[in-house]
Amino acid sequence: MNLDSKIPEGPLSEKWQKHKFNMKLVSPANKRKYHVIVVGSGLAGGSAAATLAELGYNVSCFCYQDSPRRAHSIAAQGGINAAKNYPGDGDSVFRLFYDTIKGGDFRSREANVYRLAEVSASIIDQATAQGVPFAREYGGLLANRSFGGAQVSRTFYARGQTGQQLLLGAYSALSRQIGLGQVKMYPRTEILDVVVVGGKAKGVIVRDMVTGKISRYKADAVVLGTGGYGNVFYLSTNAMGCNVTAAYRAYKRGAGFANPCYTQIHPTCIPVSGTHQSKLTLMSESLRNDGRVWVPQQQGDSRPPHEIPDTERDYYLERKYPSFGNLAPRDIASRSAKEACDAGRGVGPGGLGVYLDFADAIRRLGEQTVRERYGNLFHMYQKITDENPYQVPMRIYPAVHYTMGGLWVDYNLQSTIPGLHVIGEANFSDHGANRLGASALMQGLADGYFVLPYTIGNYLSGEVPDDVDIDAPEFERAEKEVRDRMAQLLSIQGKKSPTAFHRELGQVMWDHCGMARNRAGLEKAIQRIPEIREEFWQNVRVTGAGEGLNQQLELAGRVADFLEYGELMCRDALVREESCGGHFREEYQSEEGEAVRNDQDFAHVAVWEYQGQGKDPARHVEQLEYENVKFATRSYK
Amino acid sequence: MKIQLHVWRQESPTAAGSFETHVLDSVSPDMSFLEMLDSLNEQLIEAKKVPVDFDHDCREGICGSCSLNINGVAHGPQSGTTACQLHMRSFKDGDDIYVEPWRANAFPVLKDLITDRSGFDRIMQSGGFVSVSTAGVPDANAIPVAKQDADEAMDAATCIGCGACVAACKNSSAMLFVSAKVSQLALLPQGAPERGRRVQAMIHQMDQEGFGHCSNTYECEAVCPKEISVRHIARLNREYFKACFFGKED
Structure with missing residues (x-):
């Protein structure tokens, strides 16, 4: 597997500028001869489809939702980082770059992260020009707030709905191009395979989710902006439809999958309330600015919180990390909550929760100020739990939220399959082993607006437009495989629903490949997952037919891929014998229980190559070179 | 239970x-x-x-x-x-x-319970945007916007496009949905150059799609999960009349 990262020569701050100059261009008259398929319409896919169309390429954009406006980017709350330095507090491109590298626990690629920081400011300009209503000060200029993992205020926001507003900005740009006929939009359409002809990505096989029709589409390049794989855990903060299918199919066609074990578990989510639970809800981590996290000191203390005196409470984050306190980074805060609950000191049903208490903040600031800062979050919490957080402490528990791993891409965002580009959460490149808050929106839009539209031109300039036949045997074969699989899923008619299998897999993943992992657990999961998979293919019941709308069939296909993908995650977690960012191996921790990284042996990207059905995948390595930053142990004490 | x-x-x-x-x-x-x-x-x-x-x-x-x-x-x-x-x-x-x-x-x-709401997308495609392409835009702080205007634009922009407003209306009118976008962009300087053309195009498309007219019963506001105010419909009407009587056709 060729893992040439194609990082340009020269000093860090000049790489992207130089690269842009050195890349080949496609002339305006020739752009219209090329056709690009974009899968996904979130921040990455939507912004890429719109921008490529503006440049003059013919674009087909696919999404599984009924409208491109509904992609899950819409649910991001807190904000978007950009090195604008509007507040004049010492921010710079280099500082944003450094914070991101450090936050990622020194497991991301320097050149990519620097470019991300470099284009971040343009995103804010672009979104503002589109009419995105960012928060403003009375003078009419843009407001900023601070966020976890940074000591400057560089986060732009639109109330608690920043993701929604940025996505609607990208959607408006996309809508304009659809109206102009430059983008052909295919909503309610799911990608079921990527077609590779002559070693290059040349098309996709899709299913129309309304009619059930399976068809082929060809193009000169394919772009995946299909998001992350958090739903492998069944319960996550992802939307119900989020899935790994497109990325996993690409992997099976030869694309390397990088760092699948890197998963972010977000500390401030609403705890599970029962077995009926279908998904988890996140509350912005900004709550930790004023809320204090605690559990009772005594195991199994069942008194209501107001009856537990201060002296019998353990404010464990403040105790363990006096200088960052309740604002310790996400991975650390999540792990500490798990430790407390594992020690039998958790609160609420099943003991899987910790308190996030605003009593002190209300005393200090008054209820009105707290309401102004967090009113919408308190409202949401009350709606879901039926408890009033102004009177009783919130209960929170960590939940799967984001996945840093993804398809391997080079500096041009191209996977190991030429012509297959991967953007946004679906790729692996920028967040290392842990993503900082307000950086997901930044990366999705950076890739879609400002990186891919340049780099894809470099690829297309070497391609003869429209050089494949839709009846080529590769298309024929891929379509047949998709049809056979559908038919097989429908023919089993066993006893268990796809959801039942999904839940079972999720439990295994959460227990053994969740917040803390160890060799024995991972080995057990690697043994258990194939058993579940085998049972799935013998005992799943998919109701309805292949023709027409059938949500059970859609779900079954996604669960089938998760059942293979989960195993790959566990394999990756098993081999990475160190603790870094979101990947915590219990064997590799200090005496105080902090993560211990192993830079000697693991300062690399692990890239997995599919070897065929029933064979173990091969692990390759891209060494990470740090020329501008020095390895340091993250300390938040 | x-x-x-x-x-x-x-x-x-x-x-x-x-x-x-x-x-x-x-x-x-x-x-x-x-x-x-x-x-x-x-x-x-x-x-x-x-x-x-x-x-x-x-x-x-x-x-x-x-x-x-x-x-x-x-x-x-x-x-x-x-x-x-x-x-x-x-x-x-x-x-x-x-x-x-x-x-x-x-x-x-x-x-079953699934409907086709693609009419909303076509309304947006007819004009629910600012015609700027990626890159070549001014610095974000070169466009000051009064805080109260930005806040009101945000109130409108929170629309999630669910269609409850249409479902609740006895005329199946999409006026609250359309007004949310028209109002957002009419309140901001970025939306000003196209405001006349935008409102006319979106209203035209809304009629094409078969949505009814507004007869001011405000059921839409009552069911809107984002509690978008019918004041935006008033602004939509004003924008529309202004565009029809004083606007330039292009």
């Missing part, structure tokens, strides 16, 4: 639909409305029957996918709440609950 659920079943856009009744014995008050439907579906699959299809995705009230008429009210009894954020504790033990898809000619039923 025990409930009697009357769910609209319709096999395809052209098939006739009808209510189907199911009894659910063990509904937890902590379930969301959609989780209650999930449990119905598990029950149906168990009994080798075809489960009920309904649109849903984020389940946190922001994507706008879910679209259920519950006991005749779009998104159900709780104000400012999408169906996915509605919990069963809003109902009583022994309740009869009727669940239907959106009812509007411009939103044809595809199957």
Whole structure:
């Protein structure tokens, strides 16, 4: 597997500028001869489809939702980082770059992260020009707030709905191009395979989710902006439809999958309330600015919180990390909550929760100020739990939220399959082993607006437009495989629903490949997952037919891929014998229980190559070179 | 809790639909409305029957996918709440609950509780944007916007495009939806150059799609999960008249 990262020569701050100059261009008259398929319409896919169309390429954009406006980017709350330095507090491109590298626990690629920081400011300009209503000060200029993992205020926001507003900005740009006929939009359409002809990505096989029709589409390049794989855990903060299918199919066609074990578990989510639970809800981590996290000191203390005196409470984050306190980074805060609950000191049903208490903040600031800062979050919490957080402490528990791993891409965002580009959460490149808050929106839009539209031109300039036949045997074969699989899923008619299998897999993943992992657990999961998979293919019941709308069939296909993908995650977690960012191996921790990284042996990207059905995948390595930053142990004490 | 659920079943856009009744014995008050439907579906699959299809995705009230008429009210009894954020504790033990898809000619039923809302997308494609391409835009702080204007634009921009406004309106009017976008962009300097053309194009497309007119009954505002105010409809009307009487056609 060729893992040439194609990082340009020269000093860090000049790489992207130089690269842009050195890349080949496609002339305006020739752009219209090329056709690009974009899968996904979130921040990455939507912004890429719109921008490529503006440049003059013919674009087909696919999404599984009924409208491109509904992609899950819409649910991001807190904000978007950009090195604008509007507040004049010492921010710079280099500082944003450094914070991101450090936050990622020194497991991301320097050149990519620097470019991300470099284009971040343009995103804010672009979104503002589109009419995105960012928060403003009375003078009419843009407001900023601070966020976890940074000591400057560089986060732009639109109330608690920043993701929604940025996505609607990208959607408006996309809508304009659809109206102009430059983008052909295919909503309610799911990608079921990527077609590779002559070693290059040349098309996709899709299913129309309304009619059930399976068809082929060809193009000169394919772009995946299909998001992350958090739903492998069944319960996550992802939307119900989020899935790994497109990325996993690409992997099976030869694309390397990088760092699948890197998963972010977000500390401030609403705890599970029962077995009926279908998904988890996140509350912005900004709550930790004023809320204090605690559990009772005594195991199994069942008194209501107001009856537990201060002296019998353990404010464990403040105790363990006096200088960052309740604002310790996400991975650390999540792990500490798990430790407390594992020690039998958790609160609420099943003991899987910790308190996030605003009593002190209300005393200090008054209820009105707290309401102004967090009113919408308190409202949401009350709606879901039926408890009033102004009177009783919130209960929170960590939940799967984001996945840093993804398809391997080079500096041009191209996977190991030429012509297959991967953007946004679906790729692996920028967040290392842990993503900082307000950086997901930044990366999705950076890739879609400002990186891919340049780099894809470099690829297309070497391609003869429209050089494949839709009846080529590769298309024929891929379509047949998709049809056979559908038919097989429908023919089993066993006893268990796809959801039942999904839940079972999720439990295994959460227990053994969740917040803390160890060799024995991972080995057990690697043994258990194939058993579940085998049972799935013998005992799943998919109701309805292949023709027409059938949500059970859609779900079954996604669960089938998760059942293979989960195993790959566990394999990756098993081999990475160190603790870094979101990947915590219990064997590799200090005496105080902090993560211990192993830079000697693991300062690399692990890239997995599919070897065929029933064979173990091969692990390759891209060494990470740090020329501008020095390895340091993250300390938040 | 025990409930009697009357769910609209319709096999395809052209098939006739009808209510189907199911009894659910063990509904937890902590379930969301959609989780209650999930449990119905598990029950149906168990009994080798075809489960009920309904649109849903984020389940946190922001994507706008879910679209259920519950006991005749779009998104159900709780104000400012999408169906996915509605919990069963809003109902009583022994309740009869009727669940239907959106009812509007411009939103044809595809199957069971799923409707086709692509008319909304076509309205947006006709003009719901600022015509700027990527790159070559001014610095964000070169465009100051008064805070109160930005805040009001944000109030309008929170629309999730769910279609409850249309479903609640006796005329199936899309005026609240259209006004939210027109108003947002009319309040901001970025939207000014195209304001006349935008409002005319969007209204024209709205009529093409078969949405009705507004007769000021404000059901739309009452059911809107984002509580978008009908004042934006007033601004839409003003923009429209201004464009028709004083605007330049291009």
